Amino acid sequence: MKKLNTLFLLILIQFSYAQKNNSKIVVGVVVDQMCYDYLYRFQGKFSKNGFNKLMQKGTNCRNTNYNYVPTYTGPGHASIYTGTTPDNHGIVGNEWYDRNRREVVNCVTDKAYSSIGTSSKEGERSPKTLKTYTITDQLKMTYPSANVISLSIKDRSAILPGGHLSNGSYWFDYSTGKMITSNYFKKELPNWVNDFNATKKPDEALLKTWETYYPIESYTESGADDSPYEVLISTKNKPIFPYDLKELNINAKDYSLFSITPFANTFLTDFALEAIKNENLGTDSQTDFLCISYSTPDIVGHAFGPYSVEIEDTYIRLDQDIARLIQTLEAKFGKNGFTLFLTADHAVVPIPQSLIDQKLPGGYLFLEEKLSHLKKDVKAKFEFDLIEAEENQNIYLKRSLIDSLYLPKKAIETFIANEIRTWDGVKAVYTSEELENALSSNNWLEMVSKGYRFDRSGEVIFILEPGYLTKNEDKPSSHKGTSHGSAFNYDTHVPLIWYGNGIRKQEIFRPIEIIDIAPTLIHILNLQRSGAMTGNPIMEILNQN
Ligand SMILES: [Zn+2]
Structure with a gap:
């Protein structure tokens, strides 16, 4: 009986081995x-x-x-x-x-x-x-x-x-x-x-x-x-x-x-x-x-x-x-x-416009004006034009300028993050320092940090509230069509x-x-x-x- 069991087991192993390898x-x-x-x-x-x-x-x-x-x-x-x-x-x-x-x-x-x-x-x-x-x-x-x-x-x-x-x-x-x-x-x-x-x-x-x-x-x-x-x-x-x-x-x-x-x-x-x-x-x-x-x-x-x-x-x-x-x-x-x-x-x-019309959470963040305002405020505060680019809701800073002038990088990032936090439709903002030291206690921070790289990402990354998309400016065509990219379930x-x-x-x-x-x-x-x-x-x- 024992022998028979062993034999049966061997056949089973053979069978599963064959199954996994004949694709x-x-x-x-x-x-x-x-x-x-x-x-x-x-x-x-x-x-x-x-x-x-x-x-x-x-x-x-x-x-x-x-x-x-x-x-x-x-x-x-x-x-x-x-x-x-x-x-x-x-x-x-x-x-x-x-x-x-x-x-x-x-x-x-x-x-x-x-x-x-x-x-x-x-x-x-x-x-x-x-x-x-x-x-x-x-x-x-x-x-x-x-x-x-x-x-x-x-x-x-x-x-x-x-x-x-x-x-x-x-x-x-x-x-x-x-x-x-x-x-x-x-x-x-x-x-x-x-x-x-x-x-x-x-x-x-x-x-x-x-x-x-x-x-x-x-x-x-x-x-x-x-x-x-x-x-x-x-x-x-x-x-x-x-x-x-x-x-x-x-x-x-x-x-x-x-x-x-x-x-x-x-x-x-x-x-x-x-x-x-x-x-x-x-x-x-x-x-x-x-x-x-x-x-x-x-x-x-x-x-x-x-x-x-x-x-x-x-x-x-x-x-x-x-x-x-x-x-x-x-x-x-x-x-x-x-x-x-x-x-x-x-x-x-x-x-998003269909969400708005159905009284559901959602909307648009029109970036062009917000960004030009942000750039001006950064210059007023730190004396230099320090924002180099914005892409995928990443703010890229002029790293080499900041380093060569010994400007307070952390303070600049925090200043920018604080201003972005005041924009309607923004759910969260993270600085490079936070992303590099991200712990898994916050779901959104963890998800952003898994998409962050020092060599390719910006110094400040923001995410929008559910149902929101960014657009450059508010014009009729901005309210048509849709997109993706967020951390929320409708995208994931x-x-x-x-x-x-x-x-x-x-x-x-x-x-x-x-x-x-x-x-x-x-x-x-x-x-x-x-x-x-x-x-x-x-x-x-x-x-x-
Ligand atoms: Zn795709």
């Missing part, structure tokens, strides 16, 4: 600006084989949140794939103020590299600002034969997930409508990418009309289509369906018009399926990794907000693309031949679903942090924990028996 491919899907509640609000309109399949058959981590500020695209993608926060991976914003170059820099722009596949500058990019290793880097460092491919409409959403070692990171060139790369990654585009570009799908899409997938009367899950809070696209005088792209395309081949329609999600899915086929992903004994990031939901969300018919239709159609992707993976690799996770790089706040609470090899149906309600995704993949792939990784593996995913 031919890991597929990471990031939906830019996806709120957690979209899974449920639009569920009745989703097909059986897309989001519903993931929710009904996979592991749904229903309480997954970002654990730092700012909740933007660059930091989000970097945190998902490095398993740590911006204070460690270095991506403190989509842009930040570079003190040496004395200008605002983009997180992936790198003029040391040139474009491949276009004569525009859109390919002058690299992942060099990323200070640690992604899960995809770790896979390549351990198993150089692993094929890592990353793709997105946005440059940063393709480059950061693929990390430093990707075999190919591709993004959309707005000036030509083609998928391109940088010579950091490749000397020339592979044939299959050239062939894909030759099909000119974006040009074809610009001749189409975006109509709702179902009759518009059935879109009861969102607000009225004609809403005063939505941005007007091109020549539209009302923000309503249908969107006749041929008519709206007044500047010949306006690819930004293409990128704000669900056709761009379908285009990216087509490109992903071509990558699977032509890169021979998942065809040898080494597990490969495909990163897909859908940017269009963010572009639609900024313009129309989370309660718009436009966002609902975008997700109904994205669901069809996700279904197509899952179907291909299952047909090619079998139900247990791949591991897929789906999450978002941040969510979004409702349009995102979907996280796992599906595929050895992943069982379960729902997890305990809090999970976005930085726990990569550490979980570390154990699925049996890799060394990478570089500055600080997250923890999700045990419920790994304990399958």
Whole structure:
């Protein structure tokens, strides 16, 4: 009997070992600006084989949140794939103020590299600002034969997930409508990418009309289509369906018009399926990794907000693309031949003006006037112009001037923080000294400190009250559309679903942090924990028996 038990245990160990190692491919899907509640609000309109399949058959981590500020695209993608926060991976914003170059820099722009596949500058990019290793880097460092491919409409959403070692990171060139790369990654585009570009799908899409997938009367899950809070696209005088792209395309081949329609999600899915086929992903004994990031939901969300018919239709159609992707993976690799996770790089706040009109907390902070006032007051108090820049609610001081004149840096920071505290809509202000010595006693201070770096952040960082956004000045267009970036749940609470090899149906309600995704993949792939990784593996995913 004892022997039989031992034998049974051995079989069990063998079985679980096999289960964890037969993924031919890991597929990471990031939906830019996806709120957690979209899974449920639009569920009745989703097909059986897309989001519903993931929710009904996979592991749904229903309480997954970002654990730092700012909740933007660059930091989000970097945190998902490095398993740590911006204070460690270095991506403190989509842009930040570079003190040496004395200008605002983009997180992936790198003029040391040139474009491949276009004569525009859109390919002058690299992942060099990323200070640690992604899960995809770790896979390549351990198993150089692993094929890592990353793709997105946005440059940063393709480059950061693929990390430093990707075999190919591709993004959309707005000036030509083609998928391109940088010579950091490749000397020339592979044939299959050239062939894909030759099909000119974006040009074809610009001749189409975006109509709702179902009759518009059935879109009861969102607000009225004609809403005063939505941005007007091109020549539209009302923000309503249908969107006749041929008519709206007044500047010949306006690819930004293409990128704000669900056709761009379908285009990216087509490109992903071509990558699977032509890169021979998942065809040898080494597990490969495909990163897909859908940017269009963010572009639609900024313009129309989370309660718009436009966002609902975008997700109904994205669901069809996700279904197509899952179907291909299952047909090619079998139900247990791949591991897929789906999450978002941040969510979004409702349009603040709509909150104000509904008597809900929310509003705007108009910065231009406030900042010029602050600058004057600092000069009056300390005799010098000491504020160099403002970016992402960070006040950057003239560090070298302050040091060379032995000015009281701490007192200057405190003076600025005290003045910002008097602005309507400001919830909290932190100085560099507080952020460098942050203890976990204050949730907001901890979240800001995890997004703070001495070399890339300002000396004073402020956060706004819930429902608030900053705008430069008060004009009619400032009250339309929305954004994200805050520490609050409307920006931090995102979907996280796992599906595929050895992943069982379960729902997890305990809090999970976005930085726990990569550490979980570390154990699925049996890799060394990478570089500055600080997250923890999700045990419920790994304990399958
Ligand atoms: Zn984003």
